[in-house]
Amino acid sequence: MYMIVKHLHLTIITLTFVLFIINFVLMMKGSDKVNNKLLKIGPHILYTLFVVTFIYLVTVNPLNLYPFVNGWASSKLAGFVIYVLSITLALKWAKTTLWRIVGLISAIFWLAMTARLGFADHLKSKGMSEDVNAYIDLGQAMLANIC
Template identity: 85%
Template sequence: MYMIVKHTHLTIIALTFIFFIINFVLTMKGSDKVNNKLLKIGPHILYTLFIFTFIYLVAVNPLKLYPFVNGWASSKLGGFVLYVLSITFALKWAKSNLWRIVGLISAIFWFVMSARLGFADHLKVKGISEDTNAYIELGQSMLTAIC
C-alpha cells in the first residue's frame, strides 16, 4: 500500500507541474482558456490529494521522517510551500510578464530543489543541523550549475 500511495503522490506532483505550465503559457498569451473550469479547479484538487498522500506517507514511512522533527522532511514541506507560493505569484499576483517569468523561475527552482532533495537518500538519516547544512550546500550547487 505504501508504494502505491508513494507513486500516486509522485504522479500528483507531476500533474501539478503540468497544470502550472499550461496555466502559465495561457496567462502569458492572455488567452481566455485560462478561465476553463478544469484549469481553475484541477490544481486545487491535486493539491488536496497531494496533502492527503503526504500525510499518509509521513504517518507510515519506514524511516520515521516527520516534519519539524527531521530536517529532511521539514525541508521537503518548506519546498512545497514555497513552490505553491511561487506558482501563485506567477499566475495571480504578478502584474507584468517580467514578474510572471520571475515567478516561473522561482517555481521551477523550488520544484527541482524539492525533487532533488527527495532523491537525496543520504540526507534522510542525518540529524537536523546536518540536514540544514546539506540542503544549503545542495542549493548552492544547484545555483552554480544553473548559472
C-alpha cells in the same frame, strides 16, 4: 501500499506542474482558455490529493521522518509551500510580465530543489541539523546546475 501512494504522490506533483505550465503559457498569450474549468479547479483538487498523500506518507514512512522533527522532512514541506506560493505569484499576484516570469523561475527552482532533496539519502538519515554543510553543498550544486 506505501509504494503505490508514493508513486501517486509523485504523479500528482507532476500533474500540478504540467497544469501550471499550461496555465502560465495560456495566461502569457492572453487566451480565454485560462478560464477553463479544468484549469481553475484541477490544481486545487491536485493540491488536496497531494496533502492527503503527504499525510499518509508521513504517518507510515519507514524511516520515521517527520516534519518539524527531522530537518529533511521539514525542508521538503517548506519547499512545497514556497513552490505553491511561487505559482500563486506567477498566476495571480503578479501584475507585470517580469514578476510573472520571476514566479515561473521561482516555481521551477523550488520544485527542482524539493525533488533533489527527495534523492538526498545522506540527508534523510542524518537530518539537516546534523549536516548543514551537506545541505549547503546541495543548494550550491542545484544553483550550478540551473545556471
